[in-house]
Amino acid sequence: MLEVVLRRLFVMPFLLLGIVTATFILAQFTKGNPLVSIIGAKALTNPEVVAAAKKRWGLDRSIPERYVIYVKNLARGDLGVSFRTKQPVLADLAQRLPATLELVICAMIVGAASGLLLGVISAQFHDRAADHAARFIALLGSCLPIYWLGLLVLFLFTVQLPWLPGPGRLDLRAEQIEPVTGFMLVDTLLVDSWNAFVDAALHLVLPALVLGWSVTGIVSRMVRASLLDVMKQDFITMARAKGASATRVLVHHALRNALIPALTILGFTFAYLITGSVLVEAIFSWPGIGSYAVEAARALDYPAITGVTIIGGLGFLIANLLTDIAYAAADPRMRGAAA
Amino acid sequence: MKIGDMTAIPEPLLEVRDLRIAIPGRQGEHLAVANIGFTVASGEILGLVGESGSGKSLSMLAVMGLLPAGMRASGSIRFKGQEILGLPERQMRRLRGGRIAMIFQDPMTALNPVLTLGAQIVETIELHNPSLSSRELRNRAIELMELVAIPAPDKRFDQYPHEFSGGMRQRIVIAIAVANDPDLLIADEPTTALDVTIQAQIVDILNRLRREKGVAIALITHDLGLVAGLADRIAILYAGRIAECGEIGAVFQRPRHPYTAGLLAAVPSIDADVARLYAIRGTPPSLADRPPGCQFNPRCPFALPRCAEYNPEFRRFGETVVACHRAEELNLASDTADAR
Numbered sequence A: 001m002l003e004v005v006l007r008r009l010f011v012m013p014f015l016l017l018g019i020v021t022a023t024f025i026l027a028q029f030t031k032g033n034p035l036v037s038i039i040g041a042k043a044l045t046n047p048e049v050v051a052a053a054k055k056r057w058g059l060d061r062s063i064p065e066r067y068v069i070y071v072k073n074l075a076r077g078d079l080g081v082s083f084r085t086k087q088p089v090l091a092d093l094a095q096r097l098p099a100t101l102e103l104v105i106c107a108m109i110v111g112a113a114s115g116l117l118l119g120v121i122s123a124q125f126h127d128r129a130a131d132h133a134a135r136f137i138a139l140l141g142s143c144l145p146i147y148w149l150g151l152l153v154l155f156l157f158t159v160q161l162p163w164l165p166g167p168g169r170l171d172l173r174a175e176q177i178e179p180v181t182g183f184m185l186v187d188t189l190l191v192d193s194w195n196a197f198v199d200a201a202l203h204l205v206l207p208a209l210v211l212g213w214s215v216t217g218i219v220s221r222m223v224r225a226s227l228l229d230v231m232k233q234d235f236i237t238m239a240r241a242k243g244a245s246a247t248r249v250l251v252h253h254a255l256r257n258a259l260i261p262a263l264t265i266l267g268f269t270f271a272y273l274i275t276g277s278v279l280v281e282a283i284f285s286w287p288g289i290g291s292y293a294v295e296a297a298r299a300l301d302y303p304a305i306t307g308v309t310i311i312g313g314l315g316f317l318i319a320n321l322l323t324d325i326a327y328a329a330a331d332p333r334m335r336g337a338a339a
Numbered sequence B: 001m002k003i004g005d006m007t008a009i010p011e012p013l014l015e016v017r018d019l020r021i022a023i024p025g026r027q028g029e030h031l032a033v034a035n036i037g038f039t040v041a042s043g044e045i046l047g048l049v050g051e052s053g054s055g056k057s058l059s060m061l062a063v064m065g066l067l068p069a070g071m072r073a074s075g076s077i078r079f080k081g082q083e084i085l086g087l088p089e090r091q092m093r094r095l096r097g098g099r100i101a102m103i104f105q106d107p108m109t110a111l112n113p114v115l116t117l118g119a120q121i122v123e124t125i126e127l128h129n130p131s132l133s134s135r136e137l138r139n140r141a142i143e144l145m146e147l148v149a150i151p152a153p154d155k156r157f158d159q160y161p162h163e164f165s166g167g168m169r170q171r172i173v174i175a176i177a178v179a180n181d182p183d184l185l186i187a188d189e190p191t192t193a194l195d196v197t198i199q200a201q202i203v204d205i206l207n208r209l210r211r212e213k214g215v216a217i218a219l220i221t222h223d224l225g226l227v228a229g230l231a232d233r234i235a236i237l238y239a240g241r242i243a244e245c246g247e248i249g250a251v252f253q254r255p256r257h258p259y260t261a262g263l264l265a266a267v268p269s270i271d272a273d274v275a276r277l278y279a280i281r282g283t284p285p286s287l288a289d290r291p292p293g294c295q296f297n298p299r300c301p302f303a304l305p306r307c308a309e310y311n312p313e314f315r316r317f318g319e320t321v322v323a324c325h326r327a328e329e330l331n332l333a334s335d336t337a338d339a340r
Helices: A003-030 A035-039 A047-057 A062-074 A089-123 A130-145 A144-158 A184-190 A194-231 A234-241 A244-282 A289-300 A301-332 B058-065 B089-094 B117-128 B132-146 B166-177 B196-213 B223-232 B250-252 B258-266 B332-339
Strands: B014-025 B028-040 B045-049 B071-080 B099-102 B184-188 B216-221 B233-238 B241-247 B315-317 B321-322
Touching: A003 A062, A003 A301, A003 B258, A035 B166, A047 A062, A047 B315, A062 A301, A089 A184, A089 A194, A089 A289, A089 B332, A130 A194, A144 A194, A144 A244, A144 B045, A184 A234, A184 B028, A194 A244, A234 B099, A244 A289, A244 A301, A301 B071, B014 B058, B028 B132, B045 B058, B045 B132, B058 B071, B058 B099, B058 B184, B099 B166, B099 B233, B117 B132, B117 B166, B132 B166, B132 B258, B166 B196, B196 B216, B196 B223, B216 B223, B223 B250, B233 B250, B233 B258, B241 B258, B258 B332
Parallel strands: B028 B241, B045 B216, B045 B233, B099 B184, B184 B216
Antiparallel strands: B014 B028, B014 B071, B233 B241, B241 B321, B315 B321
C-alpha cells in the first residue's frame, strides 16, 4: 500500500504540469484583451501606457517564452501576480481557499449522509413505495439546477420565512472575525465567540444543503446498488444463520461491504464539489475560489485562472489518493495489493 | 397415510411433515416443494439427495427460517417436539446458530471478506453467550479452530478470509456452525466446492463431530458416494417430493423407486467395463409445468397409464418408504440393467 501511495505522489508533479500546460494553452486562445483589466479600457488608446503595461506584465514576450517563465516560477512555488487584484495569486488563493473548503466539506457531509441514508432506505425497501420516494428525492437534487435551487431556497428561507441568514459567511452588521485558519467555524471558536459560531453555521446551512443535495443522487444510487448486491451474498445468509438480527446483519455485515464501492464515488464527488461550488458561491456571495475563478475568467487574468486550475487539479489528485487509502483501510483484500 | 407417520421414530429431533414451499411467479405461485416429510433422530446423519431444484436446499432453509423473501412455507416443522414453522423471528434467532446450525456450500462466499476469521467465529459465540468476556470468546474461538484442525490458530485468528484456502475456509465455516454445540447441523453440499483430497478431510471432520459431540446432521448433497460414506439413512427427493426414504444399506442394495435405481445406475463404477455412462433420460419438470400424477412418470422406463393419472401413496417395505405405483412388482436391481 505504501508503495502505491509513494508512486502516486511521485507522478503528481507530472500530472500537474500537464494540467498547467493545457490551461496555459487554452487561456491563450480566448478572445479578449487582458490589458483591459490591467490598465482599464480608457488607457488602451494611449500607446505609451499600453507598451509600458505590456512590458511590466510580460505580455510583450512570445507565448512559448511566457510559458517557460511561468513554469520556472511555478517550480519555485510562485504562481505569479494577478492582473486584476495586483496581488500574488498564491496569497489570493490562500485567502479564499478555506472558505471554499469549509463549504465543500459541509456539502460533502450533507451529500454523503443523505446519500447513505436514502441508499439504505432504497435497498431495504427494494421496489416498494419507500424505495421510489427515496430515489425520487435523491434524483431531484441532481436534476434541479443549482442556480435555480439556490435562488429558490434563498427566497423561501430568508425572505418568505426569515429562518436563516442571507448570503455571505457572517452577518455584516456583527463584529467581524479576524481570519486565522480562514475556516469561519474554527476562527469564531478561537476567539471564543459562540454567537459568531452559530451565525457562521447558520450561514453555511443553505449553500451546503444546495451543494450537497446535488451529489445525494449519485451517492444513494451507488449505495443502493452495492447494498442490494451484497445482501444477495452467501455470507449475509450465513450471518443470519448465526442468529444475528436484521439490524446487525445490515450494519455489521452488509454496509461494511457495500460502502467499499461507495468510497470511490465519494472521492470523485469531492473533486466535483470543488468545481461545482462556483455557482453556489456566486449565488450566496461566498468569498471562495469559485467566485474568484469567475472574476478571473471575466478579466482574462491568466495567472489567476491557471492558479485556480492548479488548485482544482491538486484537489482532484489528493481526493483520489485519499480514496485509495480509504479503500485499503476498508477492504483487507486491498492491503498489500499493488493496485 | 402420511410419510411422517410411516417414518416416525420415538421422539425425533427434527420432524418435517407435509412441507410445501410456494414461490411467487408471473402467473401465480409455483410449488418448489410440493410435499416433503422426513425425520432426523438425535445423533443421526440423514442424507438428502436430489438434483438441483428438487427442493432439498429450500426445505432446509425453511427449517432455518431463512427462506428468501417472497417464498411461503406451509406444513409442519417440529424441532424437539416444538413447532418452529412460523415461530416469531426473535425466538427463531435463538435457535439459529444455537440449537440448529448450518454449513454452507461455497466457503469462498460464505465468509464476510472484510471481517477477520476470529471475529466471525467470535460473533456466533457472542450472539448466544452475551455474558462472555472478550478473552473467553477468543479462547473459545481458538479451541474451535483446533477442533477443525486449523494449524497455528492463535496466529490465524486475526487473518482475513482471502488469506485462507478453500479447504481452510470450509473448516472455519464448520467451526462457526458447531460453535454453540448445536443439536442439529444442516450441511448444504459441504464438499461440492472443494478438491477431492480436501473433501475427504471435511468428511472426516463431520464424522468426528457426530462421534464426539453427538450432533445430528442433515446432509444435503447430490453426491451418492458422500452419502454412502457418512449417512445412516437417505431421503431421495424428486421435483419437490420424497421419492424414497430409508436406511442407507437397504436403499442402496434394493432401490424400490425407479428414480433411485436410475441415480444409482448413473454412478460410474471403476469395475464395470461400459462403453457409455448411464444417464436418466429427459430432465426434471419445470415448476410452472408439472406433469400430472407421479412427477417422474415422463422419464420413467416403467411408467404405466395410471402413473400419469394420480400421485402414488407411500408404501412401506421394512424400514423404507417409497412413492411408486409399481414398487411391489418391480425388481429394480435387475430391471434397470435390462431397461438400458
